[in-house]
Amino acid sequence: MSNDNRTAIGIDLGGTSIKAALLSEKEGLLDEAIVPTGAEKGSDVVLEQLAGLVKGFLDTHSDVVGVGVGFPGAVNWERTIASHPVNISGWGNVNVGNAINERLGTDLKVVIENDANAAALGSARFGAGRDFDSFIMITLGTGVGGAIIYQNRIFRGSTGAAGEIGHVTIDYDGPMARSSVPGAIEAYLGQRFLSRHARYQLMNRPESMIHQMAENDLHGITPKMLHDAALAGDEGSIEILAWAGHKLGCALGSTVNILDIRKFVIGGGLSAAGDFILSSARSALHDFVTPALRPGLEVVQETLGNEVGMLGAGRLVFQHIDQYGSETD
Amino acid sequence: MSNDNRTAIGIDLGGTSIKAALLSEKEGLLDEAIVPTGAEKGSDVVLEQLAGLVKGFLDTHSDVVGVGVGFPGAVNWERTIASHPVNISGWGNVNVGNAINERLGTDLKVVIENDANAAALGSARFGAGRDFDSFIMITLGTGVGGAIIYQNRIFRGSTGAAGEIGHVTIDYDGPMARSSVPGAIEAYLGQRFLSRHARYQLMNRPESMIHQMAENDLHGITPKMLHDAALAGDEGSIEILAWAGHKLGCALGSTVNILDIRKFVIGGGLSAAGDFILSSARSALHDFVTPALRPGLEVVQETLGNEVGMLGAGRLVFQHIDQYGSETD
Numbered sequence: 001m002s003n004d005n006r007t008a009i010g011i012d013l014g015g016t017s018i019k020a021a022l023l024s025e026k027e028g029l030l031d032e033a034i035v036p037t038g039a040e041k042g043s044d045v046v047l048e049q050l051a052g053l054v055k056g057f058l059d060t061h062s063d064v065v066g067v068g069v070g071f072p073g074a075v076n077w078e079r080t081i082a083s084h085p086v087n088i089s090g091w092g093n094v095n096v097g098n099a100i101n102e103r104l105g106t107d108l109k110v111v112i113e114n115d116a117n118a119a120a121l122g123s124a125r126f127g128a129g130r131d132f133d134s135f136i137m138i139t140l141g142t143g144v145g146g147a148i149i150y151q152n153r154i155f156r157g158s159t160g161a162a163g164e165i166g167h168v169t170i171d172y173d174g175p176m177a178r179s180s181v182p183g184a185i186e187a188y189l190g191q192r193f194l195s196r197h198a199r200y201q202l203m204n205r206p207e208s209m210i211h212q213m214a215e216n217d218l219h220g221i222t223p224k225m226l227h228d229a230a231l232a233g234d235e236g237s238i239e240i241l242a243w244a245g246h247k248l249g250c251a252l253g254s255t256v257n258i259l260d261i262r263k264f265v266i267g268g269g270l271s272a273a274g275d276f277i278l279s280s281a282r283s284a285l286h287d288f289v290t291p292a293l294r295p296g297l298e299v300v301q302e303t304l305g306n307e308v309g310m311l312g313a314g315r316l317v318f319q320h321i322d323q324y325g326s327e328t329d
Numbered sequence: 330m331s332n333d334n335r336t337a338i339g340i341d342l343g344g345t346s347i348k349a350a351l352l353s354e355k356e357g358l359l360d361e362a363i364v365p366t367g368a369e370k371g372s373d374v375v376l377e378q379l380a381g382l383v384k385g386f387l388d389t390h391s392d393v394v395g396v397g398v399g400f401p402g403a404v405n406w407e408r409t410i411a412s413h414p415v416n417i418s419g420w421g422n423v424n425v426g427n428a429i430n431e432r433l434g435t436d437l438k439v440v441i442e443n444d445a446n447a448a449a450l451g452s453a454r455f456g457a458g459r460d461f462d463s464f465i466m467i468t469l470g471t472g473v474g475g476a477i478i479y480q481n482r483i484f485r486g487s488t489g490a491a492g493e494i495g496h497v498t499i500d501y502d503g504p505m506a507r508s509s510v511p512g513a514i515e516a517y518l519g520q521r522f523l524s525r526h527a528r529y530q531l532m533n534r535p536e537s538m539i540h541q542m543a544e545n546d547l548h549g550i551t552p553k554m555l556h557d558a559a560l561a562g563d564e565g566s567i568e569i570l571a572w573a574g575h576k577l578g579c580a581l582g583s584t585v586n587i588l589d590i591r592k593f594v595i596g597g598g599l600s601a602a603g604d605f606i607l608s609s610a611r612s613a614l615h616d617f618v619t620p621a622l623r624p625g626l627e628v629v630q631e632t633l634g635n636e637v638g639m640l641g642a643g644r645l646v647f648q649h650i651d652q653y654g655s656e657t658d
Binding site for chain 2: 074084133134146148156157158159160161162163164165167168169170171172173179180181182183184246247250253254255257258259260261262284287288289290291292293
């Protein structure tokens with residue numbers, strides 16, 4: 001369906017910076033750029049920054065077929081309106097294509113997608129998801145994000161919001177995270193919750209090197225500290241990361257039982273802890289999948305890092321045009 | 330894609346009986362038939378029964394485009410080989426199309442699908458699922474079955490086994506059903522488990538009318554007894570059914586968070602208890618779905634009964650031919 005070698009701009013709109021890639025369909029990444037988001041200065045400033053990045057690429061490339069944007073919030077089914085961003089003040093319901101085209105006097109095709117979905121599409125083409133036609137991507141960051149790639153495309157559900165695996169319960173009587181869902185895995189693996197669990201576990205283990213790393217204030221424990229301490233052999237930290245992996249694996253098991261998709265790519269800051277988390281996740285995953293669906297289970301770490309977001313946003317443009325055509329609305 | 334008014338044979342291969350429908354694409358059910366399965370006599374007898382039903386319709390209708398079979402076990406991706414049936418002795422890996430065509434000297438297109446998936450496709454066209462493009466069907470019987478209809482088609486996952494919602498955990502430290510998954514909802518709502526829970530709850534409640542209904546042997550409690558007693562105002566039975574509904578709702582919540590499909594059709598024997606189960610299921614569902622995905626949640630009871638199985642199997646033939654063509658392999 002794709003003609004010749006198309007070029008698109010892929011943008012990852014983050015809370016602190018906006019990353020942009022000039023992406024060739026055949027040759028991959030041609031160029032990249034980054035600017036501060038200016039989230040605290042409000043939506044107009046953010047949209048100016050966004051438009052400025054697009055203009056920078058357009059000035060040197062006349063053959064761009066469209067712009068894809070990975071957005072940290074909700075996106076409508078048509079992929080035109082972005083709303084409820086996690087961190088940008090004063091952002092209502094924004095038609096991002098109009099906002100860019102009005103500022104630049106252009107008529108570009110602009111496609112918005114939830115950032116977790118865009119990252120998964122990037123992983124599917126350029127990252128650890130390359131080997132799989134279908135997989136679940138889990139992002140372990142401040143919260144626990146998720147996205148579903150099914151037969152090389154984003155599985156969107158009925159409104160575009162599928163893949164909220166961070167809110168899957170593993171204990172109907174369990175603790176609550178921001179979602180208010182009891183026992184949601186975000187209440188175990190979200191950064192704040194994991195740090196609190198670590199604090200409670202380690203306060204009575206004076207031998208843990210975490211005390212020194214956190215300068216004796218356990219409120220300052222970070223996932224990176226736990227990983228560093230685990231690498232140095234700290235038993236308490238190793239146990240905490242394994243505990244977190246077990247909770248993750250329980251939820252992944254439910255996901256397999258529902259979707260019959262057996263491959264997982266784990267990204268985000270906490271995923272850097274690698275097998276300290278993933279070994280116990282794999283073990284729990286096996287136990288929480290019904291036996292008939294256990295063959296072929298696989299959990300791998302995303303190696304490409306945050307780059308997958310902007311690359312996936314660019315790729316989205318090609319897929320969207322192939323499916324729906326290139327007219328702007 | 331469909332030409333004229335096609336006719337197919339839809340078959341629901343159950344543990345005790347085989348039900349068959351002659352289905353017109355435009356006019357619906359034209360004729361039906363039923364024979365005993367003969368499961369205990371082994372796979373050859375079952376296949377004879379199956380072929381006999383097909384022959385009965387072929388003798389009077391020359392324009393049948395194919396045969397669909399809802400099978401109580403695993404089916405391969407190509408929908409040709411049926412294996413691991415729950416109840417039929419001596420059944421290995423059977424190419425059901427070959428088995429029928431060899432017996433009848435025909436060259437019919439035969440499409441096999443898991444019975445829960447076939448029933449959901451029937452509900453989508455003829456049953457309570459008619460109103461929804463996408464929905465989850467849950468069958469509360471001996472076990473807890475599930476199927477996913479996405480944009481009017483069966484969502485099959487990567488091997489054809491998606492929708493095993495009975496094995497979704499709601500408590501990683503919970504009881505085990507036959508799947509060996511801790512806290513799987515089948516360990517709460519499967520017939521054997523629900524009856525055991527009722528026995529434990531009611532043994533200390535001598536005022537419950539269940540004691541009389543079960544002739545003072547609480548091992549004989551059935552879901553129907555609980556429903557009948559609940560209808561008569563028995564408080565213990567009402568509480569038990571509400572308890573079961575709550576457990577169901579927790580798992581449905583996880584399903585929504587993953588799929589962003591917000592409609593549920595509940596069938597199977599226990600679903601006859603209606604709002605005694607579904608009211609608490611709806612309430613738990615709300616609590617276990619992340620707030621952004623709560624609008625539009627709906628849980629309805631399948632009203633058509635077991636008929637959806639054979640009707641869905643027939644409909645599958647039309648969809649399969651439209652997607653893959655009508656050649657037999």
